[in-house]
Amino acid sequence: MIRFSNRSNPGQLNAISLEEQKTKNLTQLNDSNPTHFGLGIEKFGTYVPDPRGSETAREALANFLKSRKDPISPSNFSPASSERLYLLSSTSQGYSWLIKLLCDPGEKVAYPSPGYPLIPSIASMEGVEAVPYFLRFDGSWYIDLPYLEKVLEDKSVKALVLIHPNNPTGSYVEKEEFEEVERMCREKEIAIICDEVFYEYSFSRTPGRISGFSSVLTFALDGFSKLLASPQMKTAWIEVSGPEEEVKEALTRLDFIADNFLPNSWFQNQSTPSLLELAPEKVKEVRERCMENLELLKEAFSKPGLASSLIVPDGGWSALVRFPATVDEDELVKALIRQFSLSAQPGYFFDIPFNCVAVSLLPPTYETKSRIEVLIDTIEALSRE
CATH class of the missing domain: 3.40.640.10 (Type I PLP-dependent aspartate aminotransferase-like (Major domain))
Structure with missing residues (x-):
């Protein structure tokens, strides 16, 4: 049997409450419900x-x-x-x-x-x-x-x-x-x-x-x-x-x-x-957008020789882009902010034990395409330093 918290115990009904339960169409002298x-x-x-x-x-x-x-x-x-x-x-x-x-x-x-x-x-x-x-x-x-x-x-x-x-x-x-x-x-x-x-x-x-x-x-x-x-x-x-x-x-x-x-x-x-x-229709619309963006990401990260890679999710609204430990997560995000006015949440925000950033699957695909190109290129540049 699950033990519930002490603070969630409503306790026993008092004598007045017990008596009230026996009476139908009860009128409260202190009724403060204006409706x-x-x-x-x-x-x-x-x-x-x-x-x-x-x-x-x-x-x-x-x-x-x-x-x-x-x-x-x-x-x-x-x-x-x-x-x-x-x-x-x-x-x-x-x-x-x-x-x-x-x-x-x-x-x-x-x-x-x-x-x-x-x-x-x-x-x-x-x-x-x-x-x-x-x-x-x-x-x-x-x-x-x-x-x-x-x-x-x-x-x-x-x-x-x-x-x-x-x-x-x-x-x-x-x-x-x-x-x-x-x-x-x-x-x-x-x-x-x-x-x-x-x-x-x-x-x-x-x-x-x-x-x-x-x-x-x-x-x-x-x-x-x-x-x-x-x-x-x-x-x-x-x-x-x-x-x-x-x-x-x-x-x-x-x-x-x-x-x-x-x-x-x-x-x-x-x-x-x-x-x-x-x-149902809204879920269908959002899922289709996410799947379109996921396919776009798969294609972008299929190029040989990239320092970064895509971790393909099974569901949700995000994907993770992984990159080498030689690329500092904070330095990557700061570079994106300074050079492209883009920000991202690094993996350590979520206690992920390797270097990565989270990428939303919600934007229009043309926006995702341009942003991912910038992300890949920035990781490549930092990985060569």
Whole structure:
């Protein structure tokens, strides 16, 4: 049984709350909701707070998620349900809530490295230590499973983060890897937090979604930032799955956490159903752009004798360009800034253990072509110094 944090325990209902539950059509003498008295803006209707987001929006989201039928383990899968969904303002907020739910201050969450440095930052703000486990590279990325098992032997580790696919490596959690991860988490009673925001943007095949996994308590994160290529929409969600008893307790505690924030606006609840209808076409458009740019990169780096090379991602919005250790990452980026007004994020920003820069696959192809030519030429020049 997963042990939840002490700080997420809502406690027992007091005597007044218990009595209120027995009474229908109760009137509150201290009701301070202006929409109950015709004082709100009529267009927005009556405000009925729901810590999970409006039922209408969650029903639409559940139906959308149920239409995506590619679980990583079909025999251990629970279809999405509106009762197991929480609407949020961002996946970052989702991480924050889940760390509150699973970890007390001083405890630990395990996260993949290399990776985007968001999780250590959020964990630190929650008073929790983020401990890395490693993705290794031997021509493709893979989880160092023996090292991960050692990390999870620490009883203060309460949650394991999977990023599926990872950013910026573009590597998915393979099915065989997940089977081992699932075994470790089940044996050690550790919850899984799976970030699937880039899942749709695959370039070949995918091993299957982890969202909905039912053998271990699992929290899947996704949202419109990537699904609609619209980070300004500020809509994301948590999908909860796993053993029934643990899910029930997790929902009770998440309700308590969410009720302290109530992040869902009227606009968010109203727009979610119609925005979900736009997702398939938008994903198709963005994926095609990324694949066009990836093909362009493959061609550019196919020239013989280059000092740099392309690490081909399996999915996501980025690719990594690797170059020799004799070319300093900072010097390369400074040269790009000074000579071409171009900047880049070097590999050490993500704790990548070799020299590289991350390249976006989102720009129009003509822009990508000219920028990559500049990058290749600059690396060549520095490698000869």
